[in-house]
Amino acid sequence: MRLITHNMLKCHVKNCSDPDKQFPLRFKGTAGAEEVKLEQIEAERNDEFLVRMLPRLEWGALAITAGELNIPLPDKVPSDPAADDGFLQALHTAILEMHVLEGTMFCNGCGHEYKITKGIPNMLLGEHEI
Amino acid sequence: MGLPTPDTAHLARPEYASVYEPAEDTYLLLDALENDRAELQALRPAVCVEIGSGSGCVSAFLGQVLAPHRALIVSTDINAAASAATRETAARAAPAAVLEQCRTRFAQALDGRLRGGVDVLLFNPPYVVTPADEIDSTPEASAWAGGRDGREVLDALLPQVAGLLAPAGRFYLVAIEENKPDEIVRIMAAHGLAGRRVLSRRAGREHLSILRFARSPAAC
Incomplete structure (x- = not known):
């Protein structure tokens, strides 16, 4: 699972306490992240896709998650992301190259x-949780 | 038909025994996607979802249909072996697309975030007419047992589809005659989606169809 997918997942337990807290899902074992097994797998960068995907991402949630997993990512999207090579590289690595294996x-x-x-x-829930 | 069928040779391994192997229904859906290649590419999808991906053959193929353009394609399944098989099919296909897997029923875990955000939605449902108690009775049965009219699983999803689809989004569905495709089209119309049969083929006892839905009657 890459962070691009994590950014699309929400807690969907019936009667989950607070709708504002269902997203983003947090990782157990933050900072040191020893409970999280990450692997970086190199992938070809596609700037057109990254820019097209940007409006579909919840940036605040992505920044929180990247921070938890010690994956470098700017706090904010620059005014002209398509022209910002450093930003696009960081985004590419964070959402497409880092895989959460466990x-x-x-x-x-x-x-x-x-x-x-x-x-x-x-993400399956028991019958009583749906 | 120029695009290769994704390699699913790994399905022969015992750990994938419960995973539905690509069959005529799968291939008809591949053909429908390939027929629509120009339109699908023009749509420039960012987020695609395949519900019940099984082997992952269709998800990987969609990645090829959209190439060289990249898209996120999330394949869901309730069966762990199916999600693992889909992951391996994705790795073998090594496409331009970003192929991801998630174990969830329909698109439940994605629904909250992807409301109105799915550009292409695919579903080859368990469509075989069976007694209701066969539905989800085994991992294998989850792939084909559809209960009354082969529609019980599908009918639980249909009301959710319009909410998931992006404004220009499309939904592709596999159905057999026993599923009453015309009735499915009427149900979806009541939810604001226009639909029609875009491809049909007879395979043994099954008369298979691909139904395609969109908000605009011109796009369906």
């Missing part, structure tokens, strides 16, 4: 945990 995400509202195993987040 880890546990939790909802900041209800505390529900979602595990990532072999790169795949398990």
